[in-house]
Amino acid sequence: MAADDGERTSVRTYVPRYQKERWQSHAADLDMSQSEFVRTMVQAGRKGFDPEPEELASAEETDPPSPDANPGGNGLEDRVVETLSDGAHYDWEELLAALTDDIEQRLDETLQELQSDGRVRYSGRHGGYVLDE
Structure with a gap:
């Protein structure tokens, strides 16, 4: 920085x-x-x-x-x-x-951003979101 x-x-x-x-x-x-x-x-x-x-x-x-x-x-x-x-x-x-x-809308937007950044992914197999490390 x-x-x-x-x-x-x-x-x-x-x-x-x-x-x-x-x-x-x-x-x-x-x-x-x-x-x-x-x-x-x-x-x-x-x-x-x-x-x-x-x-x-x-x-x-x-x-x-x-x-x-x-x-x-x-x-x-x-x-x-x-x-x-x-x-x-x-x-x-x-x-x-x-x-x-509007927490639901904010959560949806945040999850979309995190998925776009490759930091979070949704696993259908496990039925939820997880950090993508």
Whole structure:
């Protein structure tokens, strides 16, 4: 990985409108810009991955510390309260569907990408997906 000169650059992604609105609302609740909120959430999600040593050193040198990804709260708890705040009654299945958003679509897209990259394959014989190492 090349050395980072500290220059900032943009990253573009596309999400459903409702997702952006949720992010904007959550960012506002945390008194963060939307950019800082998304960057913080991505970094929080990456904590379980082992970064390359150069990446780690570069990040320590150039990234200002991010606030806690979920200060003072439980992310799922917040989402349940947000979902129920519309006053409607949800049964278990409806609430589960509301909280898992489009996980089936995201999983399908992710598996397709991993298969295209040759990292995962589907085995009909074994009835499931497996890492293709």
